[in-house]
Amino acid sequence: MTVQPPIAMLAELTHRCPLSCPYCSNPVELALQDRELDTDQWRDIFQQAGRLGVLQLHLSGGEPASRRDLLELVTAAREAGLYTNLITSGIGLTEKRLKALDEAGLDHVQLSLQGTDAMMADQIGGYKGGFDRKMQVARWIGEIGFPLTLNAVLHRRNLHQLPRALEMAVEMGARRIEVATVQFHGWALKNRDALMPTPEQAREADRIVKESRTRLKGTLVIDYVPADYHSDFPKRCMGGWGTTGLNVSPDGQVLPCHAAQTIPHLKFDNVREKSLHEIWYEGEAFNTYRGTDWMQEPCQSCENKLKDFGGCRCQAMALVGDAAATDPVCTKSPHHGALQTRAEEHSHNDTAEMIYRGTPGRSQRTKPKEPV
Amino acid sequence: MIDPSDIPYLPRGVRVHFDKVRDNWVLLAPERALTLDPIGHAILSEIDGNRTFQAITETLSAKYNAPAEQIAKDSAGFLSALQGRRFLEVQT
Numbered sequence: 001m002t003v004q005p006p007i008a009m010l011a012e013l014t015h016r017c018p019l020s021c022p023y024c025s026n027p028v029e030l031a032l033q034d035r036e037l038d039t040d041q042w043r044d045i046f047q048q049a050g051r052l053g054v055l056q057l058h059l060s061g062g063e064p065a066s067r068r069d070l071l072e073l074v075t076a077a078r079e080a081g082l083y084t085n086l087i088t089s090g091i092g093l094t095e096k097r098l099k100a101l102d103e104a105g106l107d108h109v110q111l112s113l114q115g116t117d118a119m120m121a122d123q124i125g126g127y128k129g130g131f132d133r134k135m136q137v138a139r140w141i142g143e144i145g146f147p148l149t150l151n152a153v154l155h156r157r158n159l160h161q162l163p164r165a166l167e168m169a170v171e172m173g174a175r176r177i178e179v180a181t182v183q184f185h186g187w188a189l190k191n192r193d194a195l196m197p198t199p200e201q202a203r204e205a206d207r208i209v210k211e212s213r214t215r216l217k218g219t220l221v222i223d224y225v226p227a228d229y230h231s232d233f234p235k236r237c238m239g240g241w242g243t244t245g246l247n248v249s250p251d252g253q254v255l256p257c258h259a260a261q262t263i264p265h266l267k268f269d270n271v272r273e274k275s276l277h278e279i280w281y282e283g284e285a286f287n288t289y290r291g292t293d294w295m296q297e298p299c300q301s302c303e304n305k306l307k308d309f310g311g312c313r314c315q316a317m318a319l320v321g322d323a324a325a326t327d328p329v330c331t332k333s334p335h336h337g338a339l340q341t342r343a344e345e346h347s348h349n350d351t352a353e354m355i356y357r358g359t360p361g362r363s364q365r366t367k368p369k370e371p372v
Numbered sequence: 373m374i375d376p377s378d379i380p381y382l383p384r385g386v387r388v389h390f391d392k393v394r395d396n397w398v399l400l401a402p403e404r405a406l407t408l409d410p411i412g413h414a415i416l417s418e419i420d421g422n423r424t425f426q427a428i429t430e431t432l433s434a435k436y437n438a439p440a441e442q443i444a445k446d447s448a449g450f451l452s453a454l455q456g457r458r459f460l461e462v463q464t
Contacts, residue, residue, distance in 0.1 A: 005393055007405055053393035055405045083389075083400045108385050108402040147385030147402050175383075175458040176402060221458050 001291040003281055005053025008245040009082075010060055010258060011042065013073065015250050015360050017063040018091045020126035021114060023153060023188040023195055024357040026062065027261045031250040032360045039069045039076075041271070045248060046073075046080035048276040054246075057082040058110075062250065065092030071100050078105035085110060087151075090137035091130055098137070102144050109141050110178075113152040116164040124158065126356045138172050148174040154205065155182040155195035156347060162205055166212050170220055177220060179209055181227040185259035185314055193352035196343060202227035229343035232336075233304075234311025234327035241289040241313060246280060254279045256286050259314040263323045289313050294324050298332040374448050374455070376426035378462040380419050386459050388416050401459045415447050425451075425462075 015030035037045070046057065057077050064070060065088055077084040085108045086101070111134065115121035121131035141148050150172065152165040162179065169177040181202065182188060182195050197205070209224045216222065228235055238245055238257045247255040252271045260266060266288060269279040280286060288294065292305055299310040310316075311327020319328050320335050328335035374380065382388075386401045388408070397408040399416065408416065414436070418428045429447055433440040454460035 051393070053391070055389070055391065055398060055400060056403060058403070081389075083405070085403055107400075110403070145384055147383070149402055218456055218458075221456075 003290065004243060006049075006244060006246050006280060007054065008056040008058065009049045009054045010058045010245065010247040011045070012060050012062060012247065012249050012258070013042070013064045013067045013070075014062040016066040017061055017089070017357070017359060018066070018127055019063070019089050019114070019130060020356040020359065021124060021153070022126075022191040022354040022356055023155060023182045023184075025183065025185045025188055025258060026357075027186045027259075028190075029261075030358070030360040035251040037248075037250065037252050037271070039072050041252070042073055043076040043080075045271055045276060046077045046082060048271075050080040050082055052277055052280060055083055056085065058085045058087055060087040063089055063092060065090075065097075071097070071104055074101055074104045074106050083107050088112070089114075089125070089130070090134040091127070093137050093140075095140045098140050098144055098146075102146065106146065108149065109146045110149040110151050111138060111141065113150055113165060113168070115158050116161040116168060120158050120161065124354075142173050148172060149176040149178060150174045151178040151180060153180050153182055154197070156197045156201060157195065159197050159201045159205055162208050163212075166208075166216070166220070166222070170216065175221060176223065178223045178225070179205070180225040181205065183225065183228070184318070186262065187357050189318060190355045191352075192346040193349040194354045196229065196346035196349075197227050198347040199230045199344065201347075202230040228312075228315075228329050229339060229346075231329055232331045234308050234315075234329040236308045237310070237312045237327075240309050242280075242286040243290070246276075246286075254283065254285075256289070257314065260285060262314050263317045265323075289323070296324055296326070298330075299326050302332065374425050374451050374462060375464070376424065376429075376444070378425050378464055379421065379423065380425055380428070380451055380460055380462050381421035382416070382419060382459070383461045388413070399454075399459065401457070404457075404459075406459075411446070412450060415450060419460075421463075 014036055015026055016033060064086060074084055084106055086106055087110045089112045114124040118131040122128050150169040154162060184192055209222055213222050242256050247258045249255060253268045254271060255268055266285040268285050269283045295305060295310055299305050311329055313323045316325040316327050317323040319339060326333040328339040330336060389398050389400045391398045397413040399406040399408055418431055429440055429444040432443050451460055
C-alpha cells in the first residue's frame with residue numbers, strides 16, 4: 001500500500017498536569033520530567049514535521065502550559081509553518097502569557113471543561129479553584145480573540161450538564177465544542193466503574209446533540225464522540241492507523257496514537273534516534289496495523305473494513321486481549337454481547353470511587369488535592 | 373444562504389495555505405485542513421474582507437469567462453458550507 005504523509009501531529013510536551021482527572025488518557029506509566037525533550041529537540045521535530053507534510057500541530061500534555069518554554073515552542077511551531085493549536089485546561093496561563101502566545105502566532109485554543117460549575121469541575125479535575133481560574137482564562141481568550149473550541153468530557157457523573165456546557169460554549173464565543181463521552185484508554189481504564197455512562201444517558205446525549213446541531217447551526221459546530229461501549233459500530237481508529245496522524249510522547253517516543261503504548265508487543269521508535277520521516281514510513285509500530293492485511297475475521301471480509309478499519313486497536317487489546325481482533329464495540333464481534341453486559345454493569349456501580357490520575361513521581365489518590 | 377451584498381471574510385484562525393508536500397492548496401482552520409480544488413481556491417483567493425459577494429462573482433465571471441449566475445450559484449453553495457462550519461463569516 002502507498003503510505004500518505006501525515007496531516008496532524010500531537011505533541012505531548014509533558015505528562016505533568018495540575019489536574020488529576022480520573023479519565024486521563026495518558027498511559028499509566030508517565031514519562032518523567034527529566035526525560036522530557038528540550039526546546040531545541042522540539043524545534044527540530046516541528047521542522048521535520050513540516051517537511052514530512054504535517055499541517056496541524058496540537059500542543060498537548062499533560063498540561064502544555066506546565067512547560068516554561070511554551071512560548072518558544074509556539075514560535076518554533078509557527079516558524080515550521082504549522083497550524084498551531086494549544087490543548088489546555090487553562091491552568092498555568094496568565095493574561096500576560098496568553099498575550100505573548102498571541103504575538104507568537106498561536107492559531108487556536110482548545111479549552112477543556114471538567115464540569116459546568118465549580119463543584120463538579122473541581123471534583124472531577126481534583127483541583128480546587130480550577131474552574132474559576134478556567135473561566136478567567138476563557139475571558140482572556142475571548143478578549144484576545146483566539147478562536148476557541150471547548151472540549152467537554154462527559155461521563156456518568158456530569159452528563160446531565162451537557163445542555164449547560166453547550167450554552168457556555170456559545171456564551172464564551174467558542175466556534176466549536178467537542179462533546180466527548182469519556183473514552184477508556186490509559187489511566188481511564190481504572191475508572192470504568194466510576195465513570196461509565198448508563199445506556200439511557202448515552203441515548204439522551206445522542207438526542208441533545210442532534211437537536212442542538214440543528215438549533216445552533218452557523219453558531220456552534222458540535223463534534224460528538226458517542227459513548228462507544230454502548231454503540232453498535234466501532235470508531236474509525238485514528239482515521240486509519242498510520243494514515244493521518246502521529247503522536248510524540250514527552251520523552252520522544254513516536255506513537256501511531258496516544259494510547260498505542262497499551263499494546264505490549266509494539267516497538268516504538270524515538271526521535272532521539274531516528275528521523276520522523278523514517279519512523280513514519282518505516283517504523284514497525286506504524287506498519288503493523290496499516291492497511292488491512294493484519295485483519296482477522298469478521299473484519300477481513302467485512303464491507304466496512306476500509307470505513308472503520310476494524311475499530312480501535314487499543315480497545316481490542318484492552319477488552320479482548322488481542323490488538324488485531326475486531327473492536328468488540330462492533331455488533332459483528334463475537335465479544336459484543338459480553339461488552340454490552342459489562343458496560344451495563346460498570347454503569348450501575350453506585351459505590352465506585354474515582355481513582356485520580358497521579359503525576360510523574362506521585363502515587364494514586366482517591367481524594368482531591370488542595371490548591372498549591 | 374449568502375446574499376449578493378454580503379461581504380465574506382475568513383475569520384481569525386482560518387487561512388489559505390499552500391501545501392508544498394502534497395503540491396496543492398488547503399484551507400487551514402481550527403483542527404481541520406480542507407483540500408481545495410482549483411475552483412474553491414479561485415473563490416477563496418478573491419475574498420479580501422472588502423468586496424461584496426456580488427463583486428467577487430463578477431470578477432470570477434470575467435476572469436474565467438463563465439456566466440455570472442452559474443458562478444454565483446456554485447460559489448454560494450461552497451461558501452455557505454464553509455459558513456456552516458464556521459470557517460467563513462459575512463458582514464451584512
